Amino acid sequence: xxxxxxxxxxxxxxxxxxxxxxxxxxxxxxxxxxxxxxxxxxxxxxxxxxxxxxxxxxxxxxxxxxxxxxxxxxxxxxxxxxxxxxxxxxxxxxxxxxxxxxxxxxxxxxxxxxxxxxxxxxxxxxxxxxxxxxxxxxxxxxxxxxxxxxxxxxxxxxxxxxxxxxxxxxxxxxxxxxx
Amino acid sequence: xxxxxxxxxxxxxxxxxxxxxxxxxxxxxxxxxxxxxxxxxxxxxxxxxxxxxxxxxxxxxxxxxxxxxxxxxxxxxxxxxxxxxxxxxxxxxxxxxxxxxxxxxxxxxxxxxxxxxxxxxxxxxxxxxxxxxxxxxxxxxxxxxxxxxxxxxxxxxxxxxxxxxxxxxxxxxxxxxxxxxxxxxxxxxxxxxxxxxxxxxxxxxxxxxxxxxxxxxxxxxxxxxxxxxxxxxxxxxxxxxxxxxxxxxxxxxxxxxxxxxxxxxxxxxxxxxxxxxxxxxxxxxxxxxxxxxxxxxxxxxxxxxxxxxxxxxxxxxxxxxxxxxxxxxxxxxxxxxxxxxxxxxxxxxxxxxxxxxxxxxxxxxxxxxxxxxxxxxxxxxxxxxxxxxxxxxxxxxxxxxxxxxxxxxxxxxxxxxxxxxxxxxxxxxxxxxxxxxxxxxxxxxxxxxxxxxxxxxxxxxxxxxxxxxxxxxxxxxxxxxxxxxxxxxxxxxxxxxxxxxxxxxxxxxxxxxxxxxxxxxxxxxxxxxxxxxxxxxxxxxxxxxxxxxxxxxxxxxxxxxxxxxxxxxxxxxxxxxxxxxxxx
Numbered sequence: 001x002x003x004x005x006x007x008x009x010x011x012x013x014x015x016x017x018x019x020x021x022x023x024x025x026x027x028x029x030x031x032x033x034x035x036x037x038x039x040x041x042x043x044x045x046x047x048x049x050x051x052x053x054x055x056x057x058x059x060x061x062x063x064x065x066x067x068x069x070x071x072x073x074x075x076x077x078x079x080x081x082x083x084x085x086x087x088x089x090x091x092x093x094x095x096x097x098x099x100x101x102x103x104x105x106x107x108x109x110x111x112x113x114x115x116x117x118x119x120x121x122x123x124x125x126x127x128x129x130x131x132x133x134x135x136x137x138x139x140x141x142x143x144x145x146x147x148x149x150x151x152x153x154x155x156x157x158x159x160x161x162x163x164x165x166x167x168x169x170x171x172x173x174x175x176x177x178x179x
Numbered sequence: 180x181x182x183x184x185x186x187x188x189x190x191x192x193x194x195x196x197x198x199x200x201x202x203x204x205x206x207x208x209x210x211x212x213x214x215x216x217x218x219x220x221x222x223x224x225x226x227x228x229x230x231x232x233x234x235x236x237x238x239x240x241x242x243x244x245x246x247x248x249x250x251x252x253x254x255x256x257x258x259x260x261x262x263x264x265x266x267x268x269x270x271x272x273x274x275x276x277x278x279x280x281x282x283x284x285x286x287x288x289x290x291x292x293x294x295x296x297x298x299x300x301x302x303x304x305x306x307x308x309x310x311x312x313x314x315x316x317x318x319x320x321x322x323x324x325x326x327x328x329x330x331x332x333x334x335x336x337x338x339x340x341x342x343x344x345x346x347x348x349x350x351x352x353x354x355x356x357x358x359x360x361x362x363x364x365x366x367x368x369x370x371x372x373x374x375x376x377x378x379x380x381x382x383x384x385x386x387x388x389x390x391x392x393x394x395x396x397x398x399x400x401x402x403x404x405x406x407x408x409x410x411x412x413x414x415x416x417x418x419x420x421x422x423x424x425x426x427x428x429x430x431x432x433x434x435x436x437x438x439x440x441x442x443x444x445x446x447x448x449x450x451x452x453x454x455x456x457x458x459x460x461x462x463x464x465x466x467x468x469x470x471x472x473x474x475x476x477x478x479x480x481x482x483x484x485x486x487x488x489x490x491x492x493x494x495x496x497x498x499x500x501x502x503x504x505x506x507x508x509x510x511x512x513x514x515x516x517x518x519x520x521x522x523x524x525x526x527x528x529x530x531x532x533x534x535x536x537x538x539x540x541x542x543x544x545x546x547x548x549x550x551x552x553x554x555x556x557x558x559x560x561x562x563x564x565x566x567x568x569x570x571x572x573x574x575x576x577x578x579x580x581x582x583x584x585x586x587x588x589x590x591x592x593x594x595x596x597x598x599x600x601x602x603x604x605x606x607x608x609x610x611x612x613x614x615x616x617x618x619x620x621x622x623x624x625x626x627x628x629x630x631x632x633x634x635x636x637x638x639x640x641x642x643x644x645x646x647x648x649x650x651x652x653x654x655x656x657x658x659x660x661x662x663x664x665x666x667x668x669x670x671x672x673x674x675x676x677x678x679x680x681x682x683x684x685x686x687x688x689x690x691x692x693x694x695x696x697x698x699x700x701x702x703x704x705x706x707x708x709x710x711x712x713x714x715x716x717x718x719x720x721x722x723x724x725x726x727x728x729x730x731x732x733x734x735x736x737x738x739x740x741x742x743x744x745x746x747x748x749x750x751x752x753x754x755x756x757x758x759x760x761x762x763x
Contacts, residue, residue, distance in 0.1 A: 036480075038462035039445050043404070077464040077621075078445035080404055097367035097561060097597045098523035100611050106749065113726060134446065136405060137369035139521055139597070140224035140529030141192055149407065151192035157753065 010072060014054040014083050021059040023048055028063045038066055038074055042081060050086045079134070087122040087129035089167055091147050096135030098142040107143050108132060110157045114164050127171055128164075180213045180257070183231040185290060187220030187376045188369075188408055189530075195228035198249045202230070205253035213257060216299075219377020221290025222531035223277060226268050229290075232256060242268030277528055280547050282509065282535045284517050285333075285493035289377035289531075294412050297419040300380040306425055308496035312388045313433040316499075318348055321392040327503035329515045330495075334360060334451070334488030335566065335593045336668070337514075337581040343485055346475035347393040350483035355395040358479065358486040359386055360456060361402040361409070364448040365564030366615060368595035370519040371489035373531050375402070375409035378493070379416035383439065385492025387425065388499060390437045393485050398439045401456055404446060413441055448565075448619035452667045453478075453486045455621065466621045467667035488593065490519055510536030514580035524561070524597035527552045534579065541575040544598055555600030559683070563592025565612045565619075566672035568679025569605060588679040590672070604701035605684040606691050610638035612676040620669065627670030630661040634677060642702040646692035651681065703747040706762050712737040714759035721751035721760065 001009070027044045031037040041064070045056050052075055061068045075081045093099075093108045112118060115128050122129040138144045141153025145160065152163060184190070184199045199217065206213050221229060226242035230252065239262055241252055248266055255261045269275045283289075292299040300306075312321055325341035332338045347355060359382060363371040375382060386398040402410050417439050420426045428436045442460055444450055450459045454468035457478050478484025494516060498506045507515045514536040520543065523529045527549035534543055540560060544550065551557050559569040568589035570577065577583050584591045599608070617631040634657050637650050658674030665671050681688060690696050697705045710721075710730075715737040722730040722738055729745040732738030740751070740760075752760045 036460065036462040039459065040443070040462075043443060043445065074462070074464055078447050080446035095366065095615075097564065097595065097608075097611070098529075100366075101524045101597060101599055101603055101608075109748065134364065134405070134448065135366035135368070137363065137372040138188055138192055138224075139367055139369055139523035139595075140531075141189060142523060142529075144192070151188060153189075153192045157750075 007068065010069070011054060014057075014072075016055075017051070017053045017085055019049045019053045019056055021056055024056065024059060024063075028060070031064075038064075038071065039078070042071075042075055046081060051082045051084055053083070084122065085126075087126050088171070089128050089148055091128060091130045091145060092133040092136070093131070094134075094136040094138070094142070094144045094146070095132050096137075096139055096142070096144075098139035099135075099144055102142040104143040106157055107145070107155055107160045111145075111160055111164060114161050127168070180211075181233040182213060182215040182257075183218040183233070183291070183293075184215065185219070185221060185227055185229040185231075186217035187290075187373055188406075189220055189224040189373075190227045190229070191408070193224075193227040193243075194245065197246055198228045198230060198244050201246060201249040202253055202257070205250070205257065209258065211257055216293040217295065218292060219289045219294045220373040220531060222281075222286065222373070222533075223268075223528070224530040225528050229268070234260075237271040239270045240268050241266045277530075277532075277547055277549070280538075280542065281533050282517050283533045284497045284506075284509075285374060285381075285490050285519055286377070286531065286533045287497070288381065289373060292378065294377055294379055295415055297380060297416070297423060300378070304496075304500060305380055306384060306423075308499035309384050309387050309425060310431050312499050313391055313431045313435055318392050318394065321388065321499070322348060324498060324503045325495075328498045328506040329513075330491065330498060330506070331514065331581065332488055333490035333494070333518065333593065335563065335590060337591055340487065340491055343475060343487070344389065344392050346473070347395075347483050347485035350476050352483050354397075354480075355393055355483040356479045356485070357386055357390045357393060357395040357398045358456070358460070358484060359398065359400040359489060359492055360451065360453070360486050361400055361406075361489050362444045362451045362456060363403060363406075363489070363593065364451045364619075365566075365593050365595045367521065367523060367561070367564055367597045368593050369521045370531060370594045372406050372409050373521075374489055374493055374519075375406065376412055379409075379413045380420065381493045381496055382413075382489055383416055383420055383426070385487070385495035386439060387430065387437050388495050389485065389487065389492065391433075391435050393483070395483075395485070396436050396438065398437065399460060399479070400439065400441045401444055401450070401460060402441060404443045410441060410443065417441070447621070448615070449621045449667070449669050452669060455667065456486065457484065464621070466623045467669075469666065490594070511578070511580045511582075513582055518579060518591070518594065520594045520596040522548050522596050522598070525551055525553070525555055525600040525603070526598040536580050537578050539576050539578055540570065543579070543596070544575070548598070551598065551600050555602065557598070558601050558603060559599045559605065561589075561597040561599065561608070561676075562595070563590035563672075563675070564595045565616050566590055566668065566675055567592045567595075568675045569599070569608065569683065570679070571683040574683075588675065588682055590675070602699055602701070604642075604697050604699035605680050605687045606638060606642055606697070607699070607701045609676045609680045610635065610642055613638055613673070616669065616673040620673075624665045624667075624670055626661045626664035627666075627673065630657050630664075631670070631673050633657055634661075634674065638677070641688065641691050642697070643704040644691070644695045644702075646688075648689075648692055650692065651685075651688060655681065700762050706747055707742055708740050708745050708747060708751065708760060708762055709742075710738055710740055711759050711761055714757050716757060716759075718756075720754045720756070724750045724754040726750065 450465040459465035613635040717735040
């Protein structure tokens, strides 16, 4: 396989989602003189769009000295980076030891079956993304989930599904007000 | 009168912010002369949110405060000075074992000062150590002092800190770096998070002193992105220190310049390893480098670099202020000082504890932690996360020192201490850790990349009831190969959970393989759910809760579970109010 075909193959593995790349200009300027800041650039890009889109990564390659292969190799190495748009509510379930011992698996299964998605996926209505993450460091409150940066501890299957119901309810109310 | 509200991550998760708002609003609305401040984690996560009221040289600590309790405390204690005994957990006059058995050095200020206030820190001997080090001590004095104190790295391996500082100090070069490793990745550990959230200036002091001792003018803090609050408070602390002249040019007129930068990690466990961390700092994939050269000779941008863990650095100000002698008297000859542990799992009082080295595991778990929760009995304690192992009940009197813990086959680790009861399956827990290491292996060394995967697959096979006795030999042989053929600590220690499991809980492995039984009732493939006809009143609740419609029957007569359809989710057991469903 030639170099170009290889690159095409790699790039076609990323979902094609368009974003307005010009939003990155200020940020890229900031890191211009700083050697070794690719991870920071990728983090700020993800902060901007919620995920790393293929065209955003290509844009970084265009504006910096990093080549595309290198950018993809770094981006795919770290679990923080995602390549799909994220739902309105991001649910992270802690996979730490204390949570495991206290039944995090049952809670993850319950939330997934409630939302009808697999870990890492987003619901069709775009309201929820569910992800398993490494230890959130709130072990004494195990089992723990984080919803939009807010930690919920000492969960049971019932409490967790209730939490999802509450968010649904809030979203529905919100949209009826907007209408 | 002064109020402190515990607002570490645990306090916030327990709705501490709401409590803070209730009290703050009340004070403002009623024009009371009361100061209210947030504080970090005091370590008693099971009591959060905690509200301390400091009044007439006494401290009253209200525990598990909620919205309504906060209102009542405001109305009665703040307004008319009435102490609400029924809500008090501990106070100046009411001592509790959880605190009394601890000895706090690294956590000295945690939960007592406002982490956002440098003045608060200064009022508690803050930056005295830096002043003393920079104006009265030479670089060699400081390194000697650490040698006398015998401080060992708190990140896990327990390598002597003075040795690393000395190597970096002696390494030739004008540009050197000191790095704080705050990439706390062990699942089950949150010591560093609490320290950074509760007393960030202490870690900054450790870095300034370390930078001075080895001759580094730049410090970097590599912190997990999963700790947003820690990063925020550290940044505030760095800005304040700069403003006061503790960071920047010519600190304390010593001619020493020092700058500090935070770099966010991006979620890779392997980056806790020194050379992988350096790769990540440089913006690359976090894959370990071949050693030697060691970071002390060639680290960040190939310059001499010294890397210390958060807790190690937090001990430095104490040693400099109080002298190496004071520190060395605590603990055993080879393991001095204190160690912070994150106590969690099936423990009654889970939280953060700092204990003198030499204390026994039993004292930590039963005297401080209050024993096992929900009336369970102790089965094992896991130390050292994915690099460590499970210590059984027969070794509960093991002393907490590097030498004694290592003898058990576990490691001291960074401080995760996860307590397990009889509902924890030792094969399942080994599988849990192997799944973790196999996912986190960076892939550079074949034995670590493929070997951990093979071990994980064997454990799946055993927990699913297809295990053979020869699998145990295979596990042991893979373990030895992975240990000897991996470049970094991740691979070298990855087999430990299985090895300690086979050493202390071999019977449980054999039970899974030979009898196809899981005594802990955790391995679902080995379980059968059935309904006891005599106990079932035919209420149909279980059948409604069953996600796969495997429970059938008609109202008021006993129901039945179709074992072929049953996915063993356990929903029916939780739903049944008559204990009619048994799991075997």
